[in-house]
Amino acid sequence: MIPASFEYAVARDVADAIQLLGSSGGEGKVLAGGQSLIPLMKFRLAQPGLLVDINRVKGLSDIRENGELRIGALVREADLDMNAIVRERYPILVDTTRVIADPLVRNMATIGGNLAHADPANDHPATMLALRASVVARGPKGERVIPIDEFFVDTFTTVLAPDEILTEIRIPKRPAGGGGAYLKLERKVGDFAIAGVAAMVVMDEKGRIAAASIGVTNAGPTAIRARKAEDILRGQSPDDKTIAAAAAAAAGESKPWSDLRGPAEYKLDVIRVLTQRAIRKAVARATGGK
Amino acid sequence: MAVATAPTTSRGQRTHKIHVTVNGVPHDVEVEARTLLVHFLRENLNMTGTHIGCDTTNCGACTVLLNGRAVKSCTVFAVQADQATVATVEGLEKDGKLHPIQEGFHQEHGLQCGFCTAGMMMTAVAFLATNPKPTELQIREAISGNLCRCTGYVNIVKSIDHAARVMRETAEGKA
Structure with missing residues (x-):
């Protein structure tokens, strides 16, 4: 399959990329890892007039932690997986990146693309909702920081303007007593999630859940936050009854659809079970376990 | 894909x-922006060792x-490979001597139809590096993006393990 013809330009830096996008009359698309965009173009579901290749832009591929974790939008999934800070302190990100597509795709695919593509089946959105992340966007009017809760508008749609570029993901520093996990059920390696659940908890010194946040993959037109489940967990001990109640609430807040990956009813039960497991794993990690 | 050199593309x-070095040989070729790297290799350079299987980013037959x-x-896209190096299956054999991964697939019967x-x-070469x-x-995790529809995975895994062993022994100067 061959994409429709398009114009191609290599951006020298972010400002250049913004200018190129602005000059395209809304026909431009950013080419980062290309692992979602190029298949869409081959199916001709996307026919951009101009591709702005940002792969040679410097300064978008760093991972740093000072005050917060900052991940450049162009960081490849394979590099996120191998990063020492991420491996030691943010295992939820390792959980997430390792279930995205397959190792070959992860050599190209970027974390920024996974978010900006805004596919509810993508895995980073739920994890970023659970991590209470922000994304940094740069456009002709300068830079803005967008809380992840406000980023996703609809399937394949974010609040990014056509000439704005996602440059960085900011994640609050892992607090003392904090832990998280992402679990995904997939039919095979490389498939999209039947369902996926990201859970983050902060435990207080009495062993209660001081704060919790839960994101769900493939549970609606965008990844969703299971706020009722979070409310149930807050202030409680992580006992079986509380976790079961939170998991039931998370399923109740989810709106999966029936497709080749299973009927909606089945997926709701998968979400319920994965939520329980993700909370347990998050609590275990928050209290020093793996 | 970190590319330090400034692109020559207009x-x-x-x-x-584009200027691409494939298996050590430089090529200067004009391509359409929409030309996929696999089509560039097979059709512009006539290097048909790299296969097209699913054409939907699933099967890994086109891995380079x-x-x-x-x-x-x-x-x-081929334009993304401007100023880059590409290695394909045609470059594995050197001076009539098979690469250890090729030896491994030979010794352990790592192929049936041979399409994958x-x-x-190529996945194994990058992985073992x-x-x-x-x-x-x-x-098994490393080849999880490569599909074998003969389902010959047992021998493929043995082949890669064989190559790993040979390469270690060579590195240690025993071979």
Whole structure:
């Protein structure tokens, strides 16, 4: 399959990329890892007039932690997986990146693309909702920081303007007593999630859940936050009854659809079970376990 | 894909002149922006060792190394490889001597129909460069983006393990 013809330009830096996008009359698309965009173009579901290749832009591929974790939008999934800070302190990100597509795709695919593509089946959105992340966007009017809760508008749609570029993901520093996990059920390696659940908890010194946040993959037109489940967990001990109640609430807040990956009813039960497991794993990690 | 050199491609055009080094041989070719790397290899360079299987980023038959990283060449544009190095299955054999991964597939009967083999071997070459002493599980994870529809995975895993052993012995000067 061959994409429709398009114009191609290599951006020298972010400002250049913004200018190129602005000059395209809304026909431009950013080419980062290309692992979602190029298949869409081959199916001709996307026919951009101009591709702005940002792969040679410097300064978008760093991972740093000072005050917060900052991940450049162009960081490849394979590099996120191998990063020492991420491996030691943010295992939820390792959980997430390792279930995205397959190792070959992860050599190209970027974390920024996974978010900006805004596919509810993508895995980073739920994890970023659970991590209470922000994304940094740069456009002709300068830079803005967008809380992840406000980023996703609809399937394949974010609040990014056509000439704005996602440059960085900011994640609050892992607090003392904090832990998280992402679990995904997939039919095979490389498939999209039947369902996926990201859970983050902060435990207080009495062993209660001081704060919790839960994101769900493939549970609606965008990844969703299971706020009722979070409310149930807050202030409680992580006992079986509380976790079961939170998991039931998370399923109740989810709106999966029936497709080749299973009927909606089945997926709701998968979400319920994965939520329980993700909370347990998050609590275990928050209290020093793996 | 870290590319340090400034691109030579002109901006905002539908066709571009690119400079790509494939298996050590430099090529200067004009391609359409929409030309996929796998089509460039097979049709412009007549190197048909790299296969097109699913054409939907699933099967890995088209795997090549782009600046040393294993990628699916049906999901990369040829223009993205400007100033880059590409390694394909045709470059594995050197001076009439098979690469250890080729020896491994030969010794362990790692192929049946052979369609997935080029992709499997290129994935394995990149994988063994980063993990010279893998476990069986690590090998299976590494090839999880490559499909063998003969389902000959047992022997493929043995083949990669064989190559890993040979390469370690060579590195240690025993071979």
